[in-house]
Amino acid sequence: MSERIVVVGASLAGLRGAEAIRLAGHAGPLTLVGDEPHAPYDRPSLSKHVIAGEFGAGATTLPNLVALDAEWRLGQAAVGLDAVKREIVLSGGEQLEYDRLLITTGARARSWHEPLEAALTGVFTLRGRDDAEALRGALARKPERVLIIGGGFIGCEAASVCRDLGLAVTMVDPGPAPLARILGISVSGFLRERMERAGVEIRPNAKVRSLTGEAGRVTGAILEDGAEVSAEIILVALGAIPNTDWLDGSGLAREKGALVCDSHCRVRDESGFIHAEIRAAGDVAAFPHPLYDDGLTRLEHWGNAVAQGAYAGRALVKGDDGPAFSELPTFWSNQFGLTIKLAGLTKGADSLAFVQGSLKDGRFIAAYGHEGRTIAALSFDCARWLPAYAAAIEARAPFPPITGAVDQLTRLGPIDPAWPVAQG
């Protein structure tokens, strides 16, 4: 019996999933469908080395860790799914039957909401390697000023690269400080100072109303308060949207655009029926994480794409036994000379403690607590200890965890992480 397995979305989660499918013993046909023309590649360096011109986008190709012996359908999008007939429709109209399906279509950059403005030359988003090549080329031409809309991780990393290249940068962020929604103001205020010292002009608590252009080229933006920022390059860094439009009409359930999965990465349809033969992983999937009980979690983390891709691929072949997917979320970012690493999720944290080092040193580990339990730990240039805190989070350790550490200020007075007021 030779079952057909199809993987839709040929990037990080898809590749690691396909490898796990082979490792789990699937010897039958394996097909990978990917709408990008490129073999699977790695995104994190796009917003770091690639746009800085340190190496080309071609150097990001992901290594194959296992011989896949697969059929590759690159440059072809899946445009429809019939979960009853177990059939996928490709952009060319071709139909592809499957017995088991892994969905790893990830997410795309949210583009500027006004299409005419978004189409102006000089307006960029950053998700794929072609985006990165284009942005690198534009930055290399030494624009007068770069405007970055949005102070998330990608916006911050791009701002850092721009400053390294000696370019003037303005960042407009709806929150009081970049990354405030993820780290809280108590920490992100520090990052804001660091960015300002590096020469980034930050416009906090501000929103862009419209982009301005001349002869098809962007010239700047007008903010909601009427202020004008002129810029030759605008990077729209407003987050990512799960790629599930192709599943319209398939009946699969979605929440905020993400595929709804159970604890074993099986997808659910709108009537609540679990499809054991369809699993999803990576940026596209929303799933119940055992450590974070309220609702579904969707992660946009490299480490999660790897772990969940491998988990889902294996589970797809092996069936349902085995423990639920419970990998601790981890994330990193490099910006402004800092290595930032996060273990766990900060969402809902009601307290924060600097358990090692301090803001003053610029090197620290901060633990986030929720109702007396440790839920996340953040390190700025101090990653060596993070595994100990990750273990504490997984063990649902009390907050603050690990008292009596080296380089711990004697008073561990927890403080308020200070979440920004929700923006409309």
Place this chain on the structure above:
Amino acid sequence: MSLSTLFDEIKDPKNRPDPYPLYARLAGHPVVRQEDGTYLVSSHAAIRALLFDPRISSADLPPAKSPPTGNPFKDWILQPIKDEIVSRHRPLIFRDPPDHDALRRIVMTQFTISRVNAMKARAEAHLGELLDKRCGAREICVVEDIAYPLPVTIICEMLGVPREDEPTFQGWATQLATALEPDARHDEETQGQTRATFDAISAYMKVLIKEKRRHPQDDMLSGLAAGTEAGAMGEFDLIATSILLLVAGHETTVNLIANGMLTLLRHPHELERLRQDAERAPRLVEEILRYEPPVHFRTRKALADIAIAGEVIPEGAPVVLLFAAANRDPARFAEPRRFDPDRPDNQHFSFGGSLHYCLGAPLARIEGEIALVTLARRLIDPRLVDDPPPYREGASLRGPKTLRLSVDRIA
């Protein structure tokens, strides 16, 4: 005998030739309390966990305390100030973050891989000279004739100690060799000698640093004295660091070379293969490090109660990380008692781990490789005169006191 006094047995010099059966008794007991409240940690997993546990401190030396001289001015004014300075400016191996990290970052700007690689030719030349000196002899002592002189010459060169002062340094290095030895440090008499040597070498360094500031050269000390892109060290830290670099790489490298030669002579087939193929050296050195580590254990202090492997190490307890036992942990290494240079994934603890991971490891590996290749090539038909050889006292820095070989000739 009970496991709660095993550390006493490990320290007993009569067990120096073969401590491994003692370590094997710890199998299944990764963390064991000793009668005096010390905790002995022996499994690969537990040591790893503790190396990365932020509640483990390397600042486990008692505060410096000079013995009374009878002169009240000295005893009440000068000595306490000096003791305070010594206690505050311990070498970085005995310091915790953030000081440790800041100091280590500064050293790393100077202890560069290109400086290390530049030592290859120097080590080869020096080994050549050392063997030429013994030319015509029918017997050679690997420890005295080869292993002792090499590391001091090399580190002096890297630091920028003038060649003419090298013999003085050889003497100091031998004096201070046991200064880092955990089981030697509380002994009154050696402490007195060690202190006198420290004073002499510190005074020497002070002058040399001044000289390097005035006439900087392309060496580590000039770089450190001038200040680096990672910051600058104060004078006391600079002196402590220089001494550490001299001492930490001395007896350790001596042990690597001596243990290496001993192990190869006990596995003559491997010696022969090395003679034929110098490219086996890196694998051999790695397996020698695992199998006969130059440093058997290091000590720490628990800063808080630490739950590990079913035990709780209480706050303040001394902790012994038994690297040599973890290197033979059957849960981590297949057939741990077998000497197998082709072993995959040879992640031993012989250079420690985490933040205090041996800073000199790249240099030590180069010195070890070059020494073993040279000895394999130039000693014709070497045989051990005594097996086991006599060992030095130290249980942590464990190695042969002498390693006499009879040879047909020296090529």
